[in-house]
Amino acid sequence: MGNWVVNHWFSVLFLVVWLGLNVFLFVDAFLKYEKADKYYYTRKILGSTLACARASALCLNFNSTLILLPVCRNLLSFLRGTCSFCSRTLRKQLDHNLTFHKLVAYMICLHTAIHIIAHLFNFDCYSRSRQATDGSLASILSSLSHDEKKGGSWLNPIQSRNTTVEYVTFTSIAGLTGVIMTIALILMVTSATEFIRRSYFEVFWYTHHLFIFYILGLGIHGIGGIVRGQTEESMNESHPRKCAESFEMWDDRDSHCRRPKFEGHPPEVVMHPSKVLELQMNKRGFSMEVGQYIFVNCPSISLLEWHPFTLTSAPEEDFFSIHIRAAGDWTENLIRAFEQQYSPIPRIEVDGPFGTASEDVFQYEVAVLVGAGIGVTPFASILKSIWYKFQCADHNLKTKKIYFYWICRETGAFSWFNNLLTSLEQEMEELGKVGFLNYRLFLTGWDSNIVGHAALNFDKATDIVTGLKQKTSFGRPMWDNEFSTIATSHPKSVVGVFLCGPRTLAKSLRKCCHRYSSLDPRKVQFYFNKENF
Amino acid sequence: MGQIEWAMWANEQALASGLILITGGIVATAGRFTQWYFGAYSIVAGVFVCLLEYPRGKRKKGSTMERWGQKYMTAVVKLFGPFTRNYYVRAVLHLLLSVPAGFLLATILGTACLAIASGIYLLAAVRGEQWTPIEPKPRERPQIGGTIKQPPSNPPPRPPAEARKKPSEEEAAVAAGGPPGGPQVNPIPVTDEVV
DSSP states (O other): OHHHHHHHHHHHHHHHHHHHHHHHHHHHHHHHHHHOGGGHHHHHHHTTHHHHHHHHHHHHHHHHHHHHGGGOHHHHHHHHHHGGGSOHHHHHHHTTHHHHHHHHHHHHHHHHHHHHHHHHHHHHHHHHHHHOOSOOHHHHHHTHHHHOSSOOOOSOSOOSTTOOHHHHHHHSHHHHHHHHHHHHHHHHHHTTSHHHHHHOHHHHHHHHTTHHHHHHHHHHTTTTOOSOOBOHHHHHHSOHHHHSTTGGGTTSTTOSOOOOOBSSOOOEEEEETTTEEEEEEOOTTOOOOTTOEEEEEOTTTOSSOOEEEEBOSOTTSSSEEEEEEOOSHHHHHHHHHHHOSSSOOOOOEEEEEESOOOGGGGGOSEEEEEEEGGGGHHHHHHHHHHHHHHHTTOTTOOOOEEEEEEEESOSGGGHHHHHHHHHHHHHHHHHTOTTSEEEEEEESSOOHHHHHHHHHTTTSSSOTTTOOSSOOEESOOOHHHHHHHHHHHOTTOEEEEEEESOHHHHHHHHHHHHHHSOSSTTSOEEEEEEOOO | OTTOOHHHHHHHHHHHHHHHHHHHHHHHHHTTOTTTHHHHHHHHHHHHHHHHHSSOOOOSSSOOOOOTTTHHHHHHHHHTTHHHHBHHHHHHHHHHHHHHHTTSGGGHHHHHHHHHHHHHHHHHHHTTOBOOOOOOOOOOOOOTTTTOOOOOSSOSSOOOGGGGGSOOHHHHHHHHSSSOOTTOOOSSOOOOOOO
8 A cells, every 4th residue: 555655646646636626617617607696697597507517618628728738749758858857756747648638538528518418408498588478587588689779788699589599509609619529529539449549540540630620619619708697887787686576677767777788789870871870889808900990790681791891980989980881782781770770780790800000190290191082981090099199198199280181072971071070170179279180171073063052152161061160172182282381381390191092192192292302301201101901 | 541440430439429319318308308309219219329339340350359248239239130240231220310319409419420420330331341240259168187198207317209119117217216328328438527
């Protein structure tokens, strides 16, 4: 007995620590999901199987990371080398790496079984509460995204009565990756039995490389965020411990308790004239820079289409927004879906943000921003951001003056941008910094009627076309005049010229930049940046 | 790679699938999920598959490790002759068995695994493999007294076998005492130099 202890004490200690960690993680996660108020409503639908599934998920994450370590041969060789001054016991332990690998594999199989069985029960519960019509708390919670105008604050992932659990499994990321991972795991295990390994090693070796699919699947398994808890603000408003019993009265105006809101913020929808839709959205972990774009998908309109949209909000704002103009099938269907008064808002999926940030705009003392047509969109983000930075007296902002040139055929589709400029104008007046933003609008698609109107209303303070203080000009800008004016007003500054527009315009602007930059480096210098937003 | 007997892996996979079918079936039936009768089917199919796949076939080359207690099922499986010997039959059978379990989420994993096993069996069948039962080796009856041999009649050192064909009494007497006599004649006289 003494011999055994001397030889095996370290192995036993190691195993005890590993098992202890597993038990601790399991119990900790179990208690968190079983007791936390955040998941009170989720538990009302699912019961204890929620906590079971989450606890085994945590153990799976832990063990799946751990299982890779004993088979990293270079790592083990490295440890053996550095451990030469360490005790023999430690190095002897490294000889048992394969045994540990197998033990962890058995633990993974056990937890996979627990996880799958728990989720089978969960799906069944979700399905039943979706079908239920008895007005119980579970059925009301399940119908949350249906009745609310601002959808997206749902609890039950099964959205409609007709959706089967099999459909949800194979169309959600979690379900699909789960099935793929489990099949990979089973194939790995059956080809790794002692008999197969000893008799037909290649079957084991090649099949075992399916672990790549397992690890990849594990990485993206939880992305969908199907398990939801109540949001902080909703808990402050109507805490489940107070409000759960009175669930029949959630819709009453004078009840203290409102409907609970779950993670996932519904998009704010603003309809602008000329069929431009603005979507203001929130997403956990989303951070953007000025001038970036995102891909947007709307599964209810088209499962596979992803369309890019430049972000029109500033990073300083607590939401991100895009402006969508009707320009084809997808956009028209989207706008129509959002215009519906009585049906729920369609779900939106967002990928990104992508693109290079245009941080350079903030580095120039004087910025000349030229947006042609649709190219004005990234400038919405830039202008808003400059404005926020200006308000907070951000020291990184070197900009003292902005000249903004907006060239488009007609303002109809950009009336939202109009509104942005109007509000910026107002705010600047309030702050007393009227000279900061200097913008000119050029309408290239003019006809004699419009010009006639403009001539008649010449004396009015605001422009008749845009309602802005600055008058609209017609035709294309004469860049020579503009540049010479800027050069004379800022004789010693570095001026950054930013264009988002067509190539011909880029050529003429570049020429002007060269022409008006003075030879003396201390005097005015124009730097041209064509951004591909 | 040409030596791989795919049927062996297919057998492991099918056995695992059977267990998964049983587990999924139990979960579905116990939880009374919608359409739980598929779960009941799954349990029955799983048990059948496990029993069929439990006896391991014999490897073509080398010795095969038997599963514990598989000889009882080997006898049963042997009875069906070509239906269990031929892997095409097994491939089709497993494919058909897996289909009904595919209608229920709890057992769909069993369906997928059994379908994969069916595919591997198909591969094995295409390569001409067959299920041969592992026969127990017949134990040789030990003959009573068969191992008893006569003790040697001459003490050592013994002359070569030809000279031992006629052992005479004088030789036995002489050989027991002094130096060996008989046919051994030394060409050079040997003297004992020890004083």
